[in-house]
Amino acid sequence: MAPHGTHATRVAIVGAGPAGLLLGQLLTVAGIDNLIIEQRSADYVLGRIRAGILECTTVEALERTGVAARLHEEGLKHHGIELSFNGTRHRIDFHALIGRDVTVYGQTEVTRDLMAARQASGMPIVYEAESVSLHEFDGSRPSVQYRKDGVTHTVQCEFIAGCDGFHGVSRASVPEPSKQIFERVYPFGWLGVLSDTPPVADELIYASHPDGFALCSMRSMTRSRYYVQVPSTEKAGNWSDERFWKTLRSRLDPEAADALITGPSIEKSIAPLRSFVCEPMRYGRLFLAGDAAHIVPPTGAKGLNLAASDVLYLADGLIAHYQEHDANGLDQYSETCLRRIWKAERFSWWMTSLLHSFPDADVFARRIQQAELDYLVGSEAACRSLAENYVGLPR
Template identity: 65%
Template sequence: MRTKVAIIGAGPAGLLLGQLLHAYGIDNVILERQTPDYVLGRIRAGLLEEGTVALLDEVGGGARAHREGLVHGGIELAFAGSRHRIDLKAATGKTVMIYGQTEVTLDLMNARHAAGLTTIYEAADVKPHDFDTDHPRVTYVKDGTSHEIACDFIAGCDGFHGVSRASVKPSAIETFERVYPFGWLGILSETPPVSHELIYSNHARGFALCTMRSTHRSRHYVQCSLDDHIDQWPDDRFWDELKLRLDQETADKLVTGPSIEKSIAPLRSFVAEPMRFGRMFLAGDAAHIVPPTGAKGLNLAASDAYYLAVALREYYIEKSAAGIDHYSEKALARVWKAVRFSWWMTSILHKFPDTGTIGARIQLAELDYLVASKAASASLAENYVGLPY
């Protein structure tokens, strides 16, 4: 088989890149080691920047998001027993949309299927080869038979643990990482959201977040120890702990119910540089991870896909290599700003074991300044709704 771009990974980054390339008339094939159902079973983020929604619209995958997504013009910060609203739209003119990553993935899958494009699921032992030459190729095994795809370029969109970044010589790549000393315990429940906007709570017992997936499905998180296991957190214990970390008015309004999904996720900041290795490019979680506090992971994957698709369009249509030559630099400039913002949001909202009482007091002072200062609130809002591409 031959194609122009072989994409490894059928998550949001790979699917969006594939649809953008198709829109630009660039042939592509996607390889995914899991089944479609497995990919859709991953419970992930659910907040979209306007830029991400615009990209979904561009590839014909945004209609359902506009019908079912919840548009938010603000967020609330809770600390010292009170809630304070940050008006995102007043500060920036922009909003965000609550729409689950699973739904984004499904919409992109359906758009790809409708366009008759090739996605090879359950592709085992996928390996990129010769990406430092003019003739890259990707090999894989399907149903016990070995296959090879010859291509012009390879896009590694296969996540943090994928084969793409792992195939790069260690001397050619530099990584930066911070692993946070806590995790997020999250549950999904068929209960109405406690507020129509997200509530981020700083509390002496630890961070909490109240968010949602729809008007009847809620997603809640509490900061927990990395040593915790979900078996230690029956539903009643979770709801009791969440209420303790909320202001009294919110706690009184909270509707509880059985969890339909429960998981613990560790938090890390991670960046790999560069994001181009000859004729192979990294995009999305293959190149960077951010803690979910700033809601940037999925949105960074979208901007990577945009930068790479535009660069490849320039290469094929305008016969210029300038775009692909500057892809890594351009993508990383936005990535590092999102890494900074996500780290900052994490640092002011979570309980850190090594900062003690002075650290907690500094957090409260920071939050108090943040909600009282128009300039500080505007800075948060500008980053939260997404910096321009």
């Protein structure tokens, strides 16, 4: 008989990305036993290059878990963004419009901080778990099974949190008749380059150009993240650094193009764009959170922030269940999350439609897009709406 181990915990968390790590830390701080199970290695998880714009709610969640010290020391507070079209930049001043801001701090750094906090807490985390599978989550005795170093392990638990991303096992474990999928796949992606060069501007520049969208972002004052829109069929290997910088410069306004400092790329990849929601987000004792339940185009900077919002709702529900014997938070988890998710999906879809070049757009559609941009930068009410959504709607 193959070797087998049995473990017990209150909450089994599948996935050690920022969503799973944040949930684990929130539960640990509240004294709730939990175990994190991750199919990849710690180095792989830490090496993923992702978003870097944090809403106030996400910052507050990290503060609540005691892992925000480095964020406050190294994060960049941004009071607005700039929109570039027709060769001119227009600033949207979040702070003046609504009195709130965002913080630039890379997802890699958030993950690093949460990993360190997990290690310091002494709570268990299993990396490189093979053949992860979820069982009996529609009953009263759910479990997670995995293989590690040739040994099959069964984790008996009371709840399972599926935080293992879009391609993970959690959503896939739910029977098809029990879930409803809403999806839109866009005919383009973002070719992104990370470079150790100073950012071209103090705040992010979102550029709409007839040849395609571009974004000038950053991770610090010495590391920049740039993107250009490319067809969904494009391959990153077809793009030399020289070609990328030339394309980016051509889509920026003259002042930004002249100020752009180029250098060797240290990472280059293409992110496809899609809008995706799976409903509901609870199946018995299995709760989906983050990319396991929803994907947004990166245009609205909502992916990591939505995951943090889900996790806060779930943590509060679990804490109320264990400390106050109150099931309302868990019972309302899916409905509560989805209200916020669909608003973020709407905003991300709107930003994507506003700023990108669509291959099937006719002359009328392009004129409407230009009119929308002109209206936006000329209307305080429209600017306030953008600001409210970008910095994050209230929970």
